[in-house]
Amino acid sequence: QSVLTQPPSASGTPGLRVTISCSGSSSNIGSNTVNWYQQLPGTAPKLLIYSSNQRPSGVPDRFSGSKSGTSASLAISGLQSEDEADYSCAAWDDSLNGWVFGGGTKLTVL
């Protein structure tokens, strides 16, 4: 049972937009920024969004993030086949004094 709640799956057709939600609590998302990770099968997570809405260099601007209260979301526009992956949210938890993660959302590009 993950501390942050994500839908287990999402899907979309190429070219369209999909959003993935992440819900937490006051001690994590409510108090700190949210990071998003993309994980291709058999590989380590890759930082996709940090500080809730910032992209590391090299991440296409098709990927965007937002946060409101104790929830956050990742949006992917202009969906491409290579976007098919698992997406996880993460936030620092002040009560735990450590990282908490979502269970991951498997994105399928139809």
Next chain:
Amino acid sequence: QVQLQESGPGLVKPSETLSLTCTVSGGSVSSGSYYWSWIRQPPGKGLEWIAYMDYSGNTNHNPSLKSRVTISVDTSKNQFSLKLSSMTAADTAVYYCARTNWNAAPKIDYWGQGTLVTVSS
């Protein structure tokens, strides 16, 4: 470019202690603003934070693992290590070492490739 590489056994027997080491290159484990963590991912499941060590040597671990966790650092080798005792099948997972960067806001910006640890007799 910072790189992290895990090393350790791929198979551990139930009740034994897992020992993993993470070798860091391209950066120092003694640098300020960084925490060094262990994170795991059971097959088909989400990520779980295990423990971290900060640049001063302070540590913290996930209370869900009770007192089974020990994390340590060897600055002379630029490595940090994890020991997880009393292993059971539930500890079967891919174990990652990772860096938390506290500049501006906390983010895990670098990960090792991960190492699969299976608990089985």
